[in-house]
Amino acid sequence: MNHKIGLMGFGVVGQGYHTIAESHDNDLLPYQIVIKEQNKSRPQNLPFIFNAEKLIDEAEIGIELISDSDAAYKFIRAFLERGKRVITANKKVIAANLPELIALQKQYGGSILYEAAVAASIPVICNLQTQYYGDEILEIKGILNGSSNYILSQIFRHNLSLHDALALAQKEGFAEADPSFDINGSDVASKLTILITHAFNEYHPEASIPFYGIEAIGSEEIDLARTLGLTIKLIASATKTAEGVTAYIFPTFVDSSDAISAIEWEYNCVKIKSKNLGEQFFKGKGAGSLPTGSAVYSDLVKMIAGFKYQYAENIPKETELRPISTILTVTMKTTHGDKLKRYGINEAEIIHTADAAWFVGDITTEFFLANKSAFIGDAISIINIGSSVTAETVKKALIKLKYKEHLLISE
Amino acid sequence: MNHKIGLMGFGVVGQGYHTIAESHDNDLLPYQIVIKEQNKSRPQNLPFIFNAEKLIDEAEIGIELISDSDAAYKFIRAFLERGKRVITANKKVIAANLPELIALQKQYGGSILYEAAVAASIPVICNLQTQYYGDEILEIKGILNGSSNYILSQIFRHNLSLHDALALAQKEGFAEADPSFDINGSDVASKLTILITHAFNEYHPEASIPFYGIEAIGSEEIDLARTLGLTIKLIASATKTAEGVTAYIFPTFVDSSDAISAIEWEYNCVKIKSKNLGEQFFKGKGAGSLPTGSAVYSDLVKMIAGFKYQYAENIPKETELRPISTILTVTMKTTHGDKLKRYGINEAEIIHTADAAWFVGDITTEFFLANKSAFIGDAISIINIGSSVTAETVKKALIKLKYKEHLLISE
Numbered sequence: 001m002n003h004k005i006g007l008m009g010f011g012v013v014g015q016g017y018h019t020i021a022e023s024h025d026n027d028l029l030p031y032q033i034v035i036k037e038q039n040k041s042r043p044q045n046l047p048f049i050f051n052a053e054k055l056i057d058e059a060e061i062g063i064e065l066i067s068d069s070d071a072a073y074k075f076i077r078a079f080l081e082r083g084k085r086v087i088t089a090n091k092k093v094i095a096a097n098l099p100e101l102i103a104l105q106k107q108y109g110g111s112i113l114y115e116a117a118v119a120a121s122i123p124v125i126c127n128l129q130t131q132y133y134g135d136e137i138l139e140i141k142g143i144l145n146g147s148s149n150y151i152l153s154q155i156f157r158h159n160l161s162l163h164d165a166l167a168l169a170q171k172e173g174f175a176e177a178d179p180s181f182d183i184n185g186s187d188v189a190s191k192l193t194i195l196i197t198h199a200f201n202e203y204h205p206e207a208s209i210p211f212y213g214i215e216a217i218g219s220e221e222i223d224l225a226r227t228l229g230l231t232i233k234l235i236a237s238a239t240k241t242a243e244g245v246t247a248y249i250f251p252t253f254v255d256s257s258d259a260i261s262a263i264e265w266e267y268n269c270v271k272i273k274s275k276n277l278g279e280q281f282f283k284g285k286g287a288g289s290l291p292t293g294s295a296v297y298s299d300l301v302k303m304i305a306g307f308k309y310q311y312a313e314n315i316p317k318e319t320e321l322r323p324i325s326t327i328l329t330v331t332m333k334t335t336h337g338d339k340l341k342r343y344g345i346n347e348a349e350i351i352h353t354a355d356a357a358w359f360v361g362d363i364t365t366e367f368f369l370a371n372k373s374a375f376i377g378d379a380i381s382i383i384n385i386g387s388s389v390t391a392e393t394v395k396k397a398l399i400k401l402k403y404k405e406h407l408l409i410s411e
Numbered sequence: 412m413n414h415k416i417g418l419m420g421f422g423v424v425g426q427g428y429h430t431i432a433e434s435h436d437n438d439l440l441p442y443q444i445v446i447k448e449q450n451k452s453r454p455q456n457l458p459f460i461f462n463a464e465k466l467i468d469e470a471e472i473g474i475e476l477i478s479d480s481d482a483a484y485k486f487i488r489a490f491l492e493r494g495k496r497v498i499t500a501n502k503k504v505i506a507a508n509l510p511e512l513i514a515l516q517k518q519y520g521g522s523i524l525y526e527a528a529v530a531a532s533i534p535v536i537c538n539l540q541t542q543y544y545g546d547e548i549l550e551i552k553g554i555l556n557g558s559s560n561y562i563l564s565q566i567f568r569h570n571l572s573l574h575d576a577l578a579l580a581q582k583e584g585f586a587e588a589d590p591s592f593d594i595n596g597s598d599v600a601s602k603l604t605i606l607i608t609h610a611f612n613e614y615h616p617e618a619s620i621p622f623y624g625i626e627a628i629g630s631e632e633i634d635l636a637r638t639l640g641l642t643i644k645l646i647a648s649a650t651k652t653a654e655g656v657t658a659y660i661f662p663t664f665v666d667s668s669d670a671i672s673a674i675e676w677e678y679n680c681v682k683i684k685s686k687n688l689g690e691q692f693f694k695g696k697g698a699g700s701l702p703t704g705s706a707v708y709s710d711l712v713k714m715i716a717g718f719k720y721q722y723a724e725n726i727p728k729e730t731e732l733r734p735i736s737t738i739l740t741v742t743m744k745t746t747h748g749d750k751l752k753r754y755g756i757n758e759a760e761i762i763h764t765a766d767a768a769w770f771v772g773d774i775t776t777e778f779f780l781a782n783k784s785a786f787i788g789d790a791i792s793i794i795n796i797g798s799s800v801t802a803e804t805v806k807k808a809l810i811k812l813k814y815k816e817h818l819l820i821s822e
Contacts, residue, residue, distance in 0.1 A: 020546070130537060130713055131534045131705075133435070133705075133708055133709045133712040134435035134708045134709075259670065262668075262670060276701040276702065277696060277705055278702060279695070280533070280695040281693070282691070282692070282693055282694075283690075284689075284691040285688060288689075290687040291689060293687070294542075294544075294546055294687040294688055295542075301544040302544075
């Protein structure tokens with residue numbers, strides 16, 4: 001029983017899916033594969049084509065696995081407008097257009113699955129869809145980007161610089177050629193937008209989510225974390241409160257008693273708290289050809305068996321939502337105290353170490369969003385202190401570091 | 412749309428399911444509830460009945476949540492023989508009769524779901540069914556019994572004796588009135604039989620699985636584990652090898668670098684290794700009214716939506732399988748060296764501490780199975796050393812403990 005599957009893209013994930021289908025079920029191989037670059041060296045004997053139009057009309061199921069978001073969106077939309085079924089791993093396209101994609105499914109009767117778009121091998125969307133009936137999800141938290149986690153592991157475990165760790169991540173295939181989205185938190189924000197929709201039945205577009213990446217983290221934060229016996233992870237968090245959903249993504253100090261601290265390299269994890277189940281924790285590979293290709297392949301099998309995502313009636317909302325503001329205790333580090341003063345921080349609140357000036361205290365996510373571009377411009381590193389230590393402990397550790405540096409300098 | 416759901420049993424799990432259905436979807440409440448004891452105090456206004464016969468004929472879907480395995484089996488069989496759908500949390504009945512239950516589904520077109528039977532809130536069966544298409548599972552490992560894990564947590568964290576910890580587990584509702592199956596490993600063996608069927612497409616009845624419980628663990632093993640910087644968990648393990656499936660369940664020394672070591676109290680965990688996905692890890696509550704009732708409720712919603720387990724064509728096999736024998740490095744402890752000598756262990760291999768005699772070395776699971784009743788009769792405690800330390804390190808630690816005891820005694 002051939003399902004006339006049309007594949008768009010033959011990169012890392014596309015090849016992963018293709019390898020699995022080839023060795024397990026030839027009926028699940030694509031009958032045509034749309035690629036862009038005609039001159040690239042490709043495997044022989046595969047049904048490559050260079051134009052998607054005919055495929056969109058003929059294929060029964062589309063699988064979209066390209067990096068060009070505009071083309072991906074058009075491909076997905078074309079399938080849904082024809083009432084067809086489509087699978088994607090493209091978190092950017094899903095996060096940016098989820099209300100519209102939901103509406104298109106309702107209008108034309110097609111369907112879309114995108115398990116591979118969030119945490120690759122972890123079946124988090126399927127679990128949110130099928131394991132929480134009659135339940136109420138209270139919190140979602142996790143590591144959702146394999147590249148930045150790989151980089152943080154290299155920094156903490158092998159003492160690499162951010163620059164060298166990133167180069168290695170690219171070499172190992174865990175980071176994109178343009179890794180900006182991986183390390184600035186934007187990729188995680190897309191994924192959190194998707195998870196919030198499935199967990200809380202609300203659509204918060206990526207731009208509304210306070211997120212910050214790992215780019216500005218330097219050796220000072222690593223030293224500070226080590227002094228405190230902590231590690232740093234890029235953590236996404238979304239919580240249901242009486243006032244609404246809070247959500248944010250920050251590099252975060254994590255204690256070794258937290259299972260998240262043990263997630264290393266390209267692994268991702270998701271912690272889900274709910275009323276009936278208490279805490280659940282899932283760990284799995286968040287990147288890589290076979291783990292991601294396998295999520296696509298499983299979506300395909302489930303899709304053929306009739307599986308569809310169910311969405312709450314109230315999505316899309318008439319107006320988009322944004323997470324409500326919340327208070328975070330953070331460290332902010334930059335080269336000079338003057339840069340911190342621009343944000344209303346007093347000299348008395350600034351701690352100076354040899355090469356850096358620090359603020360340790362509370363900010364609101366609203367304040368963060370209002371100043372985010374300026375923070376990036378000033379190369380300010382921000383780390384969420386989380387619940388692992390108190391601000392006082394961090395301040396004391398910084399003063400100790402300062403004293404230690406002072407001793408070293410005066411020697 | 413009422414589905415004419417017939418519930419059998421109104422214990423901890425039945426009440427959990429009922430509470431969830433009551434607050435979320437009255438159409439998913441049972442129209443009748445079969446109970447045995449007529450004189451027990453029950454909530455008012457619920458449709459209790461005392462005879463299952465009419466319900467079996469009338470109900471569209473049956474939910475079986477009683478402790479009496481014979482009655483449970485008859486109830487489940489009756490539904491499947493009528494081509495009806497049935498849900499259960501009864502691991503004993505599933506594990507003992509899986510080939511027959513699979514055959515009944517094929518023959519009469521009914522279906523059965525039993526997510527709650529293994530690791531309660533962890534959707535491990537659903538994940539094995541839906542996330543590993545085109546993949547090959549290599550290993551399953553985990554903590555599958557909340558009661559024994561709760562007891563080990565009390566012993567290690569609060570220094571309770573096994574006896575007191577068990578009493579507390581019963582008081583907290585995490586252990587049965589008759590807790591034998593929880594602490595002797597039999598409950599875990601049932602669950603492993605089910606997981607092996609879904610992961611490896613082979614049926615290994617519970618009796619064929621080498622399993623040993625935590626009953627004989629005394630303060631000596633706790634001291635030994637602490638000396639080694641390890642903890643003890645009751646771990647089930649099944650691995651696919653070129654020769655066949657190996658499977659066993661033993662109390663096991665676990666290093667703090669292993670995520671399993673952090674699973675405390677009534678939590679369970681499952682680690683799955685596969686060819687495409689690498690390692691996946693799931694943690695969630697393995698006992699309790701709402702976590703288990705929620706798994707039943709989710710099965711119900713999925714069942715109504717058309718979800719069925721898929722089984723490989725070759726189950727049931729004409730002959731039942733048994734795990735192939737494998738070598739384990741273990742500690743065996745008892746009161747007197749003579750008891751160890753009965754099993755062919757030489758005096759030279761025995762280490763004597765103040766109150767115990769120990770053997771540290773290799774045994775095969777075949778040897779274990781042949782002598783299991785005798786081991787139990789001799790109250791021999793067996794702990795799998797696992798991969799956390801070497802036998803030599805354990806021996807040295809025992810000799811150190813002996814020396815320490817000697818010093819204390821001679822003071």
